[in-house]
Amino acid sequence: MASLSVSRHNHLLSGLLPARHKPTSRPTRVRMSLRDDGPSIAVVGVTGAVGQEFLSVLSDRDFPYRSIKMLASQRSAGRRINFEDRDYVVEELTADSFDGVDIALFSAGGSISKKFGPAAVDRGTVVVDNSSAFRMDEKVPLVIPEVNPEAMQHIKAGTGKGALIANPNCSTIICLMAATPLHRRAKVLRMVVSTYQAASGAGAAAMEELELQTREVLEGKPPTCKIFNRQYAFNLFSHNASVLSNGYNEEEMKMVKETRKIWNDKDVKVTATCIRVPVMRAHAESVNLQFENPLDEDTARDILKNAPGVVVIDDRESNHFPTPLEVSNKDDVAVGRIRQDLSQDGNQGLDIFVCGDQIRKGAALNAIQIAEMLL
Numbered sequence: 518m519a520s521l522s523v524s525r526h527n528h529l530l531s532g533l534l535p536a537r538h539k540p541t542s543r544p545t546r547v548r549m550s551l552r553d554d555g556p557s558i559a560v561v562g563v564t565g566a567v568g569q570e571f572l573s574v575l576s577d578r579d580f581p582y583r584s585i586k587m588l589a590s591q592r593s594a595g596r597r598i599n600f601e602d603r604d605y606v607v608e609e610l611t612a613d614s615f616d617g618v619d620i621a622l623f624s625a626g627g628s629i630s631k632k633f634g635p636a637a638v639d640r641g642t643v644v645v646d647n648s649s650a651f652r653m654d655e656k657v658p659l660v661i662p663e664v665n666p667e668a669m670q671h672i673k674a675g676t677g678k679g680a681l682i683a684n685p686n687c688s689t690i691i692c693l694m695a696a697t698p699l700h701r702r703a704k705v706l707r708m709v710v711s712t713y714q715a716a717s718g719a720g721a722a723a724m725e726e727l728e729l730q731t732r733e734v735l736e737g738k739p740p741t742c743k744i745f746n747r748q749y750a751f752n753l754f755s756h757n758a759s760v761l762s763n764g765y766n767e768e769e770m771k772m773v774k775e776t777r778k779i780w781n782d783k784d785v786k787v788t789a790t791c792i793r794v795p796v797m798r799a800h801a802e803s804v805n806l807q808f809e810n811p812l813d814e815d816t817a818r819d820i821l822k823n824a825p826g827v828v829v830i831d832d833r834e835s836n837h838f839p840t841p842l843e844v845s846n847k848d849d850v851a852v853g854r855i856r857q858d859l860s861q862d863g864n865q866g867l868d869i870f871v872c873g874d875q876i877r878k879g880a881a882l883n884a885i886q887i888a889e890m891l892l
């Protein structure tokens with residue numbers, strides 16, 4: 518049986534990714550995580566791209582826990598995972614998996630969340646769900662901790678009272694990390710987003726497919742197309758989410774609807790075009806903003822420099838702006854190309870370019886920041 522090893526020094530997708538996609542080692546620190554006064558936690562979908570990142574982020578942030586359950590499908594049951602120098606065995610997910618669990622981090626897809634999320638809540642577990650299953654449910658907070666922490670202030674772990682909290686879509690999180698500080702100052706009336714989304718957003722198998730296809734194309738062989746139904750290497754295409762009757766795909770509509778819910782602003786106008794690009798990890802987004810109040814680019818740059826979880830990379834002289842590679846395995850969302858939109862009068866519009874690691878801030882890190890607020 519294959520084993521996975523995830524620790525602070527060897528974190529992320531070990532056994533799933535080629536060495537060059539793994540992050541570099543981090544310095545040794547004394548661990549404070551395993552402690553009697555921490556919550557009991559469960560990671561659902563632990564063998565996947567996000568699940569592995571959950572373990573990495575838990576370790577990096579010294580998230581306290583008294584026990585941790587590793588859950589996946591029957592396929593992976595019995596697989597061994599080394600986490601923080603202890604061996605764990607992956608268990609098959611069942612409703613009973615949540616007995617005695619305070620916090621469950623879900624990343625096994627929407628159908629699994631729909632089936633097992635409510636079962637966990639019934640057992641008193643607070644579920645932080647990475648899928649889209651509950652995001653638009655009015656009773657479920659949709660939270661980016663830097664943006665709308667107040668939406669979940671009534672929920673705490675370990676009270677015996679279960680609850681669901683949804684993690685927004687990865688593209689929404691990355692976009693709003695940059696757009697929200699500007700929105701707070703000048704109020705966004707309209708936002709136009711174009712995304713350049715990485716393979717990792719479609720899971721570990723998509724990353725493997727991109728790597729395999731790249732090798733196959735270079736060797737003159739026909740590319741293997743299992744996850745995506747067309748050539749991905751040396752190509753780009755409209756996001757693989759289903760296209761709806763209004764012509765938008767589901768990924769694009771998530772950005773529209775989730776922004777309104779997170780900003781608690783049903784009037785904000787959002788439109789998006791979501792594209793898959795042959796990048797292994799980290800999404801990029803071009804974001805055009807129209808404001809109610811004037812906001813010049815220097816003020817916007819200062820606001821972004823001081824925004825939590827945001828770093829500005831905006832060096833016009835050397836043409837250095839954010840790239841997916843530079844933000845891979847990083848917590849912060851990078852913003853650059855900050856400039857006045859010439860097509861709008863006065864200082865009512867800005868263009869920015871944003872990059873963020875969507876497995877990290879777009880998924881696992883955001884969820885664990887939520888979990889930290891439950892303690």
Ligand SMILES: NC(=O)c1ccc[n+]([C@@H]2O[C@H](COP(=O)([O-])OP(=O)(O)OC[C@H]3O[C@@H](n4cnc5c(N)ncnc54)[C@H](OP(=O)(O)O)[C@@H]3O)[C@@H](O)[C@H]2O)c1
Pocket residue numbers: 561562563564565566567568588589590591592593594610623624625626627629647648649686687717718719720721722875876879880
């Ligand atoms: N990748 C991203 O950047 C990203 C960002 C935000 C949100 N998300 C969301 O997070 C979820 C997982 O995405 P991912 O990219 O990590 O996918 P992934 O790499 O394909 O991993 C899927 C995980 O789900 C588990 N799973 C599948 N069927 C299961 C079942 N019947 N019971 C229990 N576990 C099951 C798999 O376990 P086995 O090993 O047993 O198959 C695996 O651990 C999705 O809802 C996705 O939309 C992903």
